[in-house]
Amino acid sequence: MSDLPRNRDVEGTGGSEGYLNSPDGEWFNRRLKGTMILIFIAFSVILVRLFYLQIINGQVYRELSTNNRIRLQSLPPSRGLIYDSQGNLLVDNRPAFDLIIVPRDAQPVSETLERLSQFTGIPVEEMAGKIAKKGGDNSSRQVVLKRDIGRDALAPVEVNSFDLPGVVVKVRPKRFYLNPGMAAHLLGYLGEINARELSSGKHPEASGGDFIGKFGIEKVMEPLLRGSQGGRQVEVDARGRVIRELKRVEADPGKNIYLTVNTELQKRSEALLKGDVGAVVALDPRNGAVLAMASSPTFDQNDFVSGLSYAKWNALKNNPGRPMENKATQALYPPASIYKIVSSIAALEEKVVDEKTHFFCSGTHAFGDRVYRCWKRTGHGSINLEDSIAQSCDVYFYEVGEKLGVDRLAFYARGCGLGKPTGVELDNERAGLIPTAEWKRRKLNEGWHSGETLSLSIGQSYNLVTPIQMAMLIASVGNGGVIYKPYILGKMETADGALVKQTLPVVNGRLPASKKTLALVRKGLWGTVNDRKGTAKVAAIEGVTVAGKTGTAQVISKAKRDSRTKKSIRKFRDHAWFVAYAPVENPTIAVAVIVEHGEGGSTKAAPIARKVIETYLGKGEAARD
Incomplete structure (x- = not known):
């Protein structure tokens, strides 16, 4: 058996060494080396990557890991x-x-x-x-x-x-x-x-x-x-x-x-305005503190915090009463006869009239080819400044305006705080408008017509004011001429009750009027409420002396209003104004009321002001309540 060729051939190959030296063995050897190289490369890549992740960039990934749980x-x-x-x-x-x-x-x-x-x-x-x-x-x-x-x-x-x-x-x-x-x-x-x-x-x-x-x-x-x-x-x-x-x-x-707001007074003011469009501003004339500021119609602030629906926002936005506008500081109105306070100060200070000056009011005043009418068709007869304020005679102030001119009127209006923001701590307060001849040239590219001054002197024409400006004007007259900056923030404290800030009154200026001038104007304002011919007898309060001024601001001319609407459409009716202070001897409250399309200041605005004053002073109806 040992002589079989098969055994001799195997022995002749030299065992495994012979196989590796054979052509097949060499091929296997090359494959093995290639595989080892690939394995080495793979492990090298892994080691390099681990080195990069754990050593070079380890801190970054540790932070990321921490952030995933912290x-x-x-x-x-x-x-x-x-x-x-x-x-x-x-x-x-x-x-x-x-x-x-x-x-x-x-x-x-x-x-x-x-x-x-x-x-x-x-x-x-x-x-x-x-x-x-x-x-x-x-x-x-x-x-x-x-x-x-x-x-x-x-x-x-x-x-x-x-x-x-x-x-x-x-x-x-x-x-x-x-x-x-x-x-x-x-x-x-x-x-x-x-x-x-x-x-x-x-x-x-x-x-x-x-x-x-x-x-x-x-x-x-x-x-x-x-x-x-x-x-x-x-x-x-x-x-x-x-x-x-x-x-x-x-x-x-x-x-x-x-x-500085008094909640009882605020609620009363808003209740009195309910159903109307307008504003009430009540101030302390001794320092400018805002006692109440009502604007009607109003809205529920909680709706905004909860997320106002599209339907509710549209209802507010499209409401003709403009509930999102603060009418006390943002709405502009002609001041109407309230402006006669300014015209009186200007006339007395410029000495175009004095307490003895009389003009005759027949109910009309002719100027050029136009006739200007007084609100009282039968006229007031011979009348002086004091009575013209109390009875709101238009003809007297047409005469005053004709003698003063637009620019002198504007000077005193600005000196009384009109035509500029009062500075109250609310955003978007409007300045209003006090026109001059130069303003009209610049704005409208037209010259000023003398006849326009007559309308200006009774608070019509281009004049525009805010209710808070009117409140400050009457407060300044009541306190003897000091124009305070109105303020709402009384004091500020930390959560644990430590005082941070106490607001002190700030004086913005003084009325451009002497004591003698103010005394005469105040007499006229007293007569408005207390004289038998005064236009606001309805504002009188038993036990308290009130002084004030009515105003009726035209929305459109009387001729146009009568021909278009016959006074039946509300939006064409006049706005109703009333301003007042009380008690006259030592005023502690000043009030301005505007009721849009309320027509008469004496019939609509004055009763509201009277009830506001009664509430604050605890008199009349307020005392009985």
Whole structure:
């Protein structure tokens, strides 16, 4: 058997060495070396990558890992409260529960939304749309699905929180106005911050979804009412749920504000205006403090905080009474016969008349080819300045205007605080308009006609004023000539009651009138209410001496009004004015009332002013109430 060729051939190959030296062995050897090289390269790549991840970039990935379980959450400050002058709370905060989702923690998002919809009733499509706008399903940003969900929706969400990964309920303080609609134009309201406001740099601590003051005191005092945000560092699990709190910095609450407004007087003023379009402004003539500021019609500020529906916003925007306009500071009206106070001061100071000067009023005054009429068709007869104020004789002031001219009238009007903002702490206060000959050339490219001055002298023509300007004018006459800057903020305190600021009266100037001039004008204003021929006897109060002035501002000329409407269409009727101060001996309240299309100042505006004064002084009807 040993001589078999097969065995000899095997032995001749030299065993495994012979195989490796054979052509087949060489091929196998090359394949093995190639494989080893590939394995070496692969391991080298892995080692290099591990070196890069763990050594070179290790700190970065450690931080990312930490951030996946440690997060920072903001703590909103409690907004400052607002009180009236008596310490009655007007604006408060209450807890609101916002439904929030972090999409990255809520995987799979579609299933989480389905469950959430079952518990809350919020449509899946609505929630998915909000997530899509904020970065999609993989976003790590918090997305507010619904604000102020209420306790009925809150309970099932909290009970089923384990089945709702990435879903949290965040508690935040929500603004609440205790007397909805009361002082809405003065207090203002909050609204969600928009992109323009975010980029303005005026709200450095605010972020998308925050609420800020949009109107009134809420807007003007925003930096003080808002406070400063706090924050906390928390550890979360894979589902985004908080495991424990690591660190906390408490929020700094906003400052509490005490206004000069008297709530009883504010409510009374608004009740007296109900059903009409207009404004009431009541001031303390001794310092300029705003006692009441009513604008009608009004609106409910809580609607804005809760999220105003499209239908409600359209209703407000299209309301012909313009409820979103603060008529006390933003609406412009011809001053009508209230302006005769200015004309009287100008005439006396420029010595074109004195207390003995009489003009004859026959009911008309001819100038050029036109006849100017007095409100009293039969005329007032021979009349002096004092009686012309009390009886509001137009012809007397046509004579005054003719002698003064437009520019001298304008000088005294501006000196009385007209044609410029009063400076009250509310945004968008309008300046009004006091025309001059140069203004007309520049604005209308026309020269001034002398006849226009006659209309100007009784408060018509291009004259435009705000109710707060009229209130300041009558307050300045009542206090002896001091023009104060009106103010609403009485004092400011920290949340724990420490005084931050106490407002002190600011003098803006003095009326351009001597004591003798003011004494004569005040006599005329006394006669308006107390003389048997005065135009506002209805404003008299038993036990209190009131002085004032009526005004009837034309919307269109009498000729046009009578021919077009026969006085039947309200929008063509005159506006009713009345201004007053009381008590005459030492005034503590000054009031301006405007009722749009109220026709007569004596019949519509004066009774409102009388009741406002009665309420403040505790007299008449107010005392019986």
